[in-house]
Amino acid sequence: MVGGVQAVFLLLLVFVAVFAGLARRLKVPYPILLVVAGLLLSFLPGMPRIGLDPNLVFLVFLPPLLYSAAWTLSWREFQRNFASIAMLAVGLVSFTVLGLAMTAGWLLPGFDWKSAVLLGAVVAATDAIAAASIARRVGLPQRIVHILEAESLVNDGTGLLALQFGLAILMTGRTPSILEGGGRLIFLIGAGLVVGLAIGFVVALFERWVDDGPIEIVISILVPYAAYLIGDWAHASGVIAVIACGMYMSRKSPEYMSPQVRLQATAVWDALTFVLNGIVFVLIGLQLPYVMGEIRGLSHMVLLAYGIGFSAAIIILRMVWVYGETYIAYAVRRWVLKTEAERPEPRGLFVIGWGGMRGVLSLAAAVSLPYTLPGGRMFPQRSMIIYLSFCLIVATLVLQGLSLPWLIRKLRLSDLDHIDDEEQEARRIMLREALVHLARNRSKNRDQSAMFGELIANYQRRLDAMPAEREEQVKGLVDQNRRNEAVLAALQIEREALIRLRDEGRIDDEVLRTLQRELDFTESRVHTGSILSL
Structure with missing residues (x-):
């Protein structure tokens, strides 16, 4: 039995490595190709049947992948787009569930409104894993990426609540009141936030006393599981607990995590999320035999028509909500409240509506339903x-995921210039503050004036070369140890300036991570004795 499990696991890893490499050559987001590959492999004779255990998804795959997605989420953009995120994460989930409940008899023969509510709860929430894995790889504008990722993270909590209510209605026949539903939602989210932030605070406090790469990496892997399990134990949303903990830890990591540890942890987490994501998407495709085996008494053509019609209906429901809610809100602000409001951008709204991808969580929720x-x-x-x-998962991942790059080109959507401007501004401020620090130390240490003068000249050349930064090697070292100390102090000034810019909301978290990584590499070269490039 153990040998069979090991063989299946190794087989999945081989699939992930081979098809992810092929996706890179084809310039296709690897999650999409892995789903397609899983579908094709499921038809091969002799292919082992690999079932999808909901507990495996919820307890093994979900916590680290949610934590990783929350870590890269921009707090500034989350605040700026909170209204849009909330309307998608709460309003759209409710709209989808109610829409299916009202059209159940017409759209889905054999479904009553109770079964339709349960179906809506299963498919209403977009998938955080899919959004984080695909949205960033297809060239979407950053604002849209932030909205889609934040929506998919937050609506896992509302989707869980809808699923609980759907099961309660089906199993007891009692319909919860609006007051009861609102109270439960507030408790799930509020308690989840408290659990996640408390765990993040304790771990961040402990991390200040530890500066050991392997230990901190192990802790970082354990944290999402602890947040999820404790949140679940407290009858709160374990998903919200993981998200809150991940966002808090990401926010505090520049203060407690050393550059060397940060570089090690980034490499480990990149590999971990790649493997887990890859296995998840292959598993989706491999479920086709199980899914088809559950259906009895319907021809393949009828099933295909049901699948296409249902997927189209859900996509249309999302489009109607995105456009309708946005333009109604704009009209209310502009004509009723008489306040200034930015006119909605139809191209961006279309991409947000088209980018509602579903993933393994919807399938795991469906498989967990009672017999x-x-x-x-x-x-x-x-x-x-x-x-x-x-069917909806395959349609949204494959159809929408593959068409997104084409849509972006046709709609001429891009805000890379905005990100570049922020990055260049941050570089200028960091270099200027480092120059001030070096000049101050030069005046205090006259005996090392030549060394400080050389560093100042190199920093000044970098500043003069903006916006196109050029690295130049520093030559003629007089006292390597003292010089390294001066360089590390200057790097620390740059790092403090970078964090301050992030805290003031002048740059995005993604800009901070990009420039922080450059500083970490530079500091790493100083510690290892390499020739320093500035």
């Missing part, structure tokens, strides 16, 4: 819910 109802009766819609969820 029987109270009294021992079979739950006849379970197999169709699993099938329709699978």
